[in-house]
Amino acid sequence: MGVSATTHNKPVKPTGVTKRRSTLRRGSLRLRRTRSQNRQFHYTTPDGVTQVVKSNGTGPELLNDYTLTPSEFLHEPYPSTFPPGGVWPPRKASDILCALGTDYMDCVGSTCYTSRICTDYACTHTLSAWKAATSDWEQHFELRHTGSDRGIGVFTKRSFRRGDILGWYAGEIKPLDSIIGTHGGYLMEIELGDLTPRADAPSVYIDAKKKGNWTRFINHSCEADCVFRIMRVGGVRVMVVEAVRDVRGGEELSVDYGREYYGVETRLRCACGARGCVERKRVRGKGKGGSEVVGRWWGGMVCGFGIE
Numbered sequence: 264m265g266v267s268a269t270t271h272n273k274p275v276k277p278t279g280v281t282k283r284r285s286t287l288r289r290g291s292l293r294l295r296r297t298r299s300q301n302r303q304f305h306y307t308t309p310d311g312v313t314q315v316v317k318s319n320g321t322g323p324e325l326l327n328d329y330t331l332t333p334s335e336f337l338h339e340p341y342p343s344t345f346p347p348g349g350v351w352p353p354r355k356a357s358d359i360l361c362a363l364g365t366d367y368m369d370c371v372g373s374t375c376y377t378s379r380i381c382t383d384y385a386c387t388h389t390l391s392a393w394k395a396a397t398s399d400w401e402q403h404f405e406l407r408h409t410g411s412d413r414g415i416g417v418f419t420k421r422s423f424r425r426g427d428i429l430g431w432y433a434g435e436i437k438p439l440d441s442i443i444g445t446h447g448g449y450l451m452e453i454e455l456g457d458l459t460p461r462a463d464a465p466s467v468y469i470d471a472k473k474k475g476n477w478t479r480f481i482n483h484s485c486e487a488d489c490v491f492r493i494m495r496v497g498g499v500r501v502m503v504v505e506a507v508r509d510v511r512g513g514e515e516l517s518v519d520y521g522r523e524y525y526g527v528e529t530r531l532r533c534a535c536g537a538r539g540c541v542e543r544k545r546v547r548g549k550g551k552g553g554s555e556v557v558g559r560w561w562g563g564m565v566c567g568f569g570i571e
């Protein structure tokens with residue numbers, strides 16, 4: 264998807280004379296334009312017009328990957344759920360989102376739309392294969408403006424069955440204390456180390472505000488058709504989107520952001536319009552600020568360290 268840089272990354276070799284140098288310059292310009300186009304999201308307006316999702320310089324940039332800045336973790340403590348000797352500070356996302364533990368949770372396998380699940384403890388599935396398998400998302404989903412306060416949402420181009428894994432939540436991996444103030448609902452909290460549920464498990468955010476894939480556009484519904492849950496791809500933990508009921512082609516995908524986000528006592532107003540929408544239960548005058556964290560998902564159980 265956006266990261267098709269391999270094709271475009273070929274160095275353009277200058278071969279000497281002036282005329283050739285001008286070819287190089289044109290080549291470089293073309294290179295930049297193609298890259299930025301690949302990194303943009305497009306959506307359809309209610310009038311059927313295709314538009315680029317506007318960026319004010321801080322995103323959203325289309326990136327079907329995890330990214331991580333090692334220096335942000337320099338002063339973070341070594342996670343208590345990691346065995347001694349792990350890579351710290353993490354150099355890449357798989358160092359910190361490595362799948363650990365005594366019981367091994369299911370691997371999504373190399374492709375998601377079929378929900379092919381791998382239960383082989385020593386499987387060789389890699390995050391790179393997973394990224395490639397999920398890069399054709401536009402064949403299956405489209406971004407469309409809902410024409411309501413919900414803004415842009417994700418709509419299916421085909422049907423899916425309950426239990427299908429539709430994609431994964433990509434973005435920047437960040438320490439919890441690095442996020443200050445409002446964040447617009449683009450944060451996912453994911454635990455580190457052994458995934459056996461533990462109330463005090465250290466965790467990090469997957470932040471899709473500036474960089475992420477199509478799943479960052481999934482809106483909230485009080486009667487959601489999907490959930491986020493933690494699985495693994497080989498030895499790396501991923502937050503997947505799973506259909507919790509059959510979904511017809513053309514339907515909007517949604518998840519439940521949780522009562523801390525759209526609840527009877529939060530400041531934010533839900534516009535999902537579902538019959539069971541929280542707005543129907545709201546007690547007037549009780550609004551308070553809500554949490555900005557979309558959710559906290561306890562995953563299964565895993566083993567293996569630092570594998571990609």
Ligand SMILES: C[S@@+](CC[C@H](N)C(=O)[O-])C[C@H]1O[C@@H](n2cnc3c(N)ncnc32)[C@H](O)[C@@H]1O
Pocket residue numbers: 412413414415416447448449479480481482483484532533534535
């Ligand atoms: C993760 S983003 C989803 C993508 C977003 N609709 C967009 O256009 O970029 C979450 C934000 O979408 C909007 N949103 C999502 N679900 C909503 C709902 N049920 N009611 C009102 N606003 C919603 C809110 O502005 C929320 O902060």
